[in-house]
Amino acid sequence: MxxxxxxxxxxxxxxxxxxxxxxxxxxxxxxxxxxxxxxxxxxxxxxxxxxxxxxxxxxxxxxxxxxxxxxxxxxxxxxxxxxxxxxxxxxxxxxxxxxRPAGAAPVGHPAVSWEPLKSADALPVWESAWNDGEGGLGLFRPELLAGDTTSGDTVFLAGTSTDGVIVAGAVASRSASVIGVSNLFAVGDATRGEAAAWAGCLTEIDRLWPGLPVVGYESGASLDIAVGQGFTPVGxxxxxxxxx
Known part of the structure; x- marks a missing residue:
């Protein structure tokens, strides 16, 4: 253990x-x-x-x-x-x-569909949503999209509303034995905020990398929300x- x-x-x-x-x-x-x-x-x-x-x-x-x-x-x-x-x-x-151990996540909101970004053209839009609509900072470069979901690189996950707008997202990065999640966000309510974003994100991670546990770090109210989604503080x- x-x-x-x-x-x-x-x-x-x-x-x-x-x-x-x-x-x-x-x-x-x-x-x-x-x-x-x-x-x-x-x-x-x-x-x-x-x-x-x-x-x-x-x-x-x-x-x-x-x-x-x-x-x-x-x-x-x-x-x-x-x-x-x-x-x-x-x-x-x-x-x-x-x-969080590997396994099925709570069901995300049906009005938000999750998938990895497939085009570098979508990265500034994702970053703007992550940055509260203030526009992209150029922090996340297209080179970060060069990997694939089986080799251990980085995937930018986007939660998109029924009208095609990015309303939630996260970065998932695979290492030897775990999937790390960072930069989780939800725009406004986004059908119940961070909790819904975690549910959708974790469901997509389980689809992409079944059998791998998930790690990250949080504090304050965000930590409480993550615990509610099945995470345990470990240090x-x-x-x-x-x-x-």
């Missing part, structure tokens, strides 16, 4: 692989080293410069791999065990890794941001 801390480790590795994919799509290659994924160059907005992969990584070892001098440097402390205050960091927020994490 896999214990909670092992699920947290699998979730952290999956999340680091997703961060690495986003960075590489922006021409910023990261590196997997002993106990940490890191980028020596500043990463795209909202993405960390390092993700710890084991609880034993020393702060000096981690910080030596990243650029702490440039504004916006951040670290995903995957086991909430690092003290980075002496190096000029403060906690931006805390969350919980979550795990804390922290996001640190450099302030000096």
């Amino acid at each position: 896999i214990i909670a801390s092992e699920w947290a480790g699998a979730a952290a590795r999956n999340n680091a692989e997703w961060c690495d994919a986003v960075c590489r799509a922006h021409g910023v290659p990261g590196e997997f080293g002993a106990g940490v994924w890191s980028s020596a160059r500043r990463t795209p907005p909202l993405y960390p410069d390092a993700v710890s992969l084991t609880p034993g990584i020393a702060p000096d070892d981690l910080l030596a791999r990243i650029d702490t001098a440039s504004p916006g440097c951040s670290v995903k402390d995957s086991f909430a065990c690092l003290d980075l205050e002496p190096w000029g960091f403060e906690v931006l927020f805390e969350a919980q890794w979550i795990h 804390p994490l922290r996001i640190w941001v450099h302030t000096d």
Whole structure:
């Protein structure tokens, strides 16, 4: 039986692989080293410069791999065990890794149909919906759509209303043993918000990758909603941001 801390480790590795994919799509290659994924160059907005992969990584070892001098440097402390205050960091927020066993999901709303994006032309529309209709930021590049659903890459899932509008979505990324979900959203009510988005997203993931468990991380009310959809919290994490 896999214990909670092992699920947290699998979730952290999956999340680091997703961060690495986003960075590489922006021409910023990261590196997997002993106990940490890191980028020596500043990463795209909202993405960390390092993700710890084991609880034993020393702060000096981690910080030596990243650029702490440039504004916006951040670290995903995957086991909430690092003290980075002496190096000029403060906690931006805390969350919980979550795990859901493989299997059927609650039924999503019948007015929203889910499927992977098939065209790079649809990616800015998806991103605009994810960004509360404020327009695409160019954060998610077409290179992220290059993989397929059987090789372990990334799928952008879109929940579309009956009139063809994207009203919900999520990113699903496969790693060795789990499917990671990030960037889950629902536009307005979207037939009952995040809970409905989770149900539709999980149903589509079970169709694409039957038999694989699902991981991610959430906090606050979003964590409560995920628990209501069959997830279990399996360990804390922290996001640190450099302030000096």
